[in-house]
Every structure is written in structure tokens, then in C-alpha cells.
Amino acid sequence: MLRRFTTTSILAREEKVGKMATIAQAIRMALHVGETKLGVTDIFGEDVGPPLGGVFTATQGLTKTWNSPLDERGIIGAAMGIALAGDRCVAEIQFCDYIYNTIDLLKLAGNACWASNGDWNLPMTVMTPVGSGIRGAIYHSHSFDATATHIPGWKIVMPSNALDAYGLLIACMKDPNPTMYLKPKALLRVKGEDLIPGEPENEKELRDRIDAPLGDRTQWKPKWPEGLTDFTIELGKGKIVKPGKQVTVVSYGRTLPIAKQVAQELEAQEGISAEVIDLRTLWPYDWAMISESIKKTRRAVFINEDTEVSNFGEHLLRRAVEEHFYDLVARPRLLAGAFLPGVGLADPLEAASVPQADSIRDLIREVAKEAA
Numbered sequence: 001m002l003r004r005f006t007t008t009s010i011l012a013r014e015e016k017v018g019k020m021a022t023i024a025q026a027i028r029m030a031l032h033v034g035e036t037k038l039g040v041t042d043i044f045g046e047d048v049g050p051p052l053g054g055v056f057t058a059t060q061g062l063t064k065t066w067n068s069p070l071d072e073r074g075i076i077g078a079a080m081g082i083a084l085a086g087d088r089c090v091a092e093i094q095f096c097d098y099i100y101n102t103i104d105l106l107k108l109a110g111n112a113c114w115a116s117n118g119d120w121n122l123p124m125t126v127m128t129p130v131g132s133g134i135r136g137a138i139y140h141s142h143s144f145d146a147t148a149t150h151i152p153g154w155k156i157v158m159p160s161n162a163l164d165a166y167g168l169l170i171a172c173m174k175d176p177n178p179t180m181y182l183k184p185k186a187l188l189r190v191k192g193e194d195l196i197p198g199e200p201e202n203e204k205e206l207r208d209r210i211d212a213p214l215g216d217r218t219q220w221k222p223k224w225p226e227g228l229t230d231f232t233i234e235l236g237k238g239k240i241v242k243p244g245k246q247v248t249v250v251s252y253g254r255t256l257p258i259a260k261q262v263a264q265e266l267e268a269q270e271g272i273s274a275e276v277i278d279l280r281t282l283w284p285y286d287w288a289m290i291s292e293s294i295k296k297t298r299r300a301v302f303i304n305e306d307t308e309v310s311n312f313g314e315h316l317l318r319r320a321v322e323e324h325f326y327d328l329v330a331r332p333r334l335l336a337g338a339f340l341p342g343v344g345l346a347d348p349l350e351a352a353s354v355p356q357a358d359s360i361r362d363l364i365r366e367v368a369k370e371a372a
Contacts, residue, residue, distance in 0.1 A: 020192035021199055021206060026162040027058040027127075027183070028210060029196065030169040031090065032224050035064040038173050042082055044068050045075055045092030051217050055094055056129060056188045060212045061222030076102040076126065080109050083122035083178075090173065093128040095136075096144040096182070103151070109178045110153025121176040125169075130158070131254050131305050132354045133186020138342030140185075141350070143306035145253070148180050149282050149315070155235050156282040158182040160256035162192030164280055167233030174232065182282075184253040198227030238286035240293070244275030247299040247330075247368045250290055250316060252279040255303045255355050262361045272368045274301075282312060290316070294324050299367050300332040305354040308336040330370035335363050 034040035049067040053060030079091035093099045112120045132141045148156045159165035172179035200206045209223040251259045256278050263274040294300050300320050302313035313334045320332045335355050343353040
């Protein structure tokens with residue numbers, strides 16, 4: 001019988017704990033810094049400009065936004081053209097489910113710097129919402145991390161909290177070559193626990209300043225916090241969000257806060273000490289951090305919600321085996337999404353399609369207790 005313990009319940013608790021900006025607000029503030037201080041000339045995509053400001057409100061109130069036609073290939077092609085002309089842009093694919101018909105263009109963008117021996121740079125960021133957690137069913141719940149990491153030439157990030165969302169997006173906009181910014185849909189409304197530099201400490205003040213009102217917005221203009229900076233999180237650097245001694249847990253995006261909370265509960269209730277690493281950047285990724293942790297714990301679990309076949313976690317697991325075969329005292333394991341054409345609409349179907357707290361807890365417990 002399927003347990004009905006889903007992403008929604010665990011993240012609802014986290015929303016009550018956090019007091020700072022949401023990820024959507026963090027993205028909006030970072031884009032404001034991008035257009036005012038980093039030379040971003042265009043921020044565009046379907047419904048990115050006024051009046052909507054993005055389906056998740058992440059582009060409200062910005063001055064460089066414009067609405068594209070319903071044409072994903074046109075969006076990526078336009079971004080490449082803007083970047084090749086020497087300008088810096090951020091293009092959004094409204095949901096990653098619809099980015100797949102642009103793969104050949106993403107491949108060309110990734111090739112440009114390498115194929116030209118460094119003569120052609122493409123300072124473009126493509127951002128797109130990914131993953132489950134909003135009951136998006138078959139057309140609005142897919143993941144893209146496995147496919148994205150199969151396209152060389154791109155730097156790829158996926159934040160799990162508001163501060164990282166801000167700092168990673170700033171890093172992407174500063175980069176001279178293509179970056180992919182994957183936004184976990186389930187976390188976009190989750191409030192952060194760490195203050196973004198320049199963010200007002202009063203949550204209501206921030207909302208009043210930068211959240212567009214409901215209804216008529218024709219006269220509304222945001223009042224951006226004056227102290228916002230180009231605070232940057234270096235691409236390729238992970239973060240240990242919970243130290244531990246018995247098993248290394250590597251995750252990112254939606255499954256990261258769930259894994260962290262499960263690890264905290266396991267340690268408090270059963271004495272199982274798991275070290276949780278937020279990968280943050282999928283390429284280039286922080287193998288040094290993962291490797292040092294595996295040497296210490298001698299056990300490894302990799303968790304994400306993309307489908308399990310040809311999963312990015314499989315690459316990490318393979319590397320763990322190749323480089324730490326004689327260090328490991330238990331089989332390294334992968335927990336990922338079911339290999340299905342889509343994610344089901346009903347709660348039980350969605351919960352059965354991607355990792356949830358119960359499956360994460362069971363696997364960490366199993367690996368921690370596996371005999372050498």
C-alpha cells in the first residue's frame with residue numbers, strides 16, 4: 001500500500017520555518033541585478049514580460065523583459081543570436097517538458113566556444129522550471145537534468161534554496177558561455193532561511209516592494225531593495241548541508257530539502273549519521289567534496305527525481321565505484337524517478353513516480369546498516 005507522504009507535506013512545513021525571500025523572489029531580485037549591473041540586455045520567453053511576469057512570477061517588474069511567441073526553438077535561436085551579437089541574455093522555456101525539441105540548438109550553443117578555439121562566446125542563460133510537486137501531470141512534471149548533463153559545453157545549476165538561487169543565477173549571468181538554470185517547481189514558493197545580501201529583513205516589506213498586486217498592474221512598479229549586490233556562488237562548488245559519519249547522501253533540487261530533513265530525523269531517532277551534500281552545480285560538479293565525504297563515510301547514496309535509466313546519478317555512482325571501490329563497505333545506491341513516460345496527476349501516482357521522504361528514509365537506513 002502506497003504511503004501518502006509527499007513532497008507537498010514536507011515542504012509545507014519548511015515554508016513555515018523560513019522567513020526570508022522565496023526562490024521565485026530571489027530569482028526576480030537576481031535578474032534585476034543582472035539587467036542593472038551585469039549588462040543583461042534581454043530577458044524573454046513565453047509570458048515572461050508584462051502583464052504576467054512569468055508563470056511563477058519570477059520575472060515581474062523587470063525592465064528588460066519581453067514576451068516571445070509560443071516557440072521554443074525560436075526562443076533558443078533568438079538567445080543564440082543575441083549572444084553571438086555580443087549581448088548578454090536570459091531566455092526562459094516555460095516548462096522543461098517543452099525544451100526537448102531544441103536539443104540540436106542546445107548542442108550547437110554548447111559547441112560554439114570549443115569549436116572556435118575560444119573565439120566565439122555565447123553569454124546566454126537558459127532557465128526552465130523542472131520536476132514534479134505541483135500536480136503538473138504528464139505535460140508539466142518532467143525533469144531535464146539527465147538530458148542537460150548529456151550536452152557538453154553547458155554549465156548547469158539547480159538550486160534548492162533562495163540564497164543559492166540568487167547566487168547561482170548571478171554566476172550564470174556573469175559567465176561568458178552558455179549556462180542552464182534549472183528551477184525546481186516544487187520549491188519556488190518555499191521561503192529561505194538565509195538572508196540574501198541587500199534583502200529587507202522584514203518579509204512583508206519585501207512582498208510590498210517587489211510582488212505585483214492582483215488585478216490591474218498597469219500602474220504598478222517595483223521598489224527594488226537598494227542594497228542588492230552581485231553576490232555570487234561559484235559554479236562547480238557543492239555544499240555540505242548536514243555533516244555526518246556513516247553514509248554520504250548526494251542530492252540537489254526538490255529532493256535535497258527532503259533528504260536533509262530525513263537525515264536529521266534518522267540521526268535524532270535512530271542514531272544513523274548521514275552527511276548530506278547539496279550538489280548545486282551539476283556541471284562542473286564538486287567531485288572533490290563528494291570524494292572526501294565517501295572516503296570518510298565509506299557509503300554513498302545518490303538521489304534525484306529524473307528517470308532512473310541514463311540518470312545523472314548513475315554517472316556519479318559509476319565514478320564512486322571506480323575511484324572508491326576499496327573504500328566502500330556497502331553498495332552505492334541510486335534513488336531516482338521511475339522509468340515512466342510521465343508523472344501521474346493524482347497524489348498517489350505522483351508520489352509513486354518520484355522519490356519521497358519514505359523511500360529516501362528506507363534507502364539511507366538500508367545502506368547505513370548494510371554489512372561490509
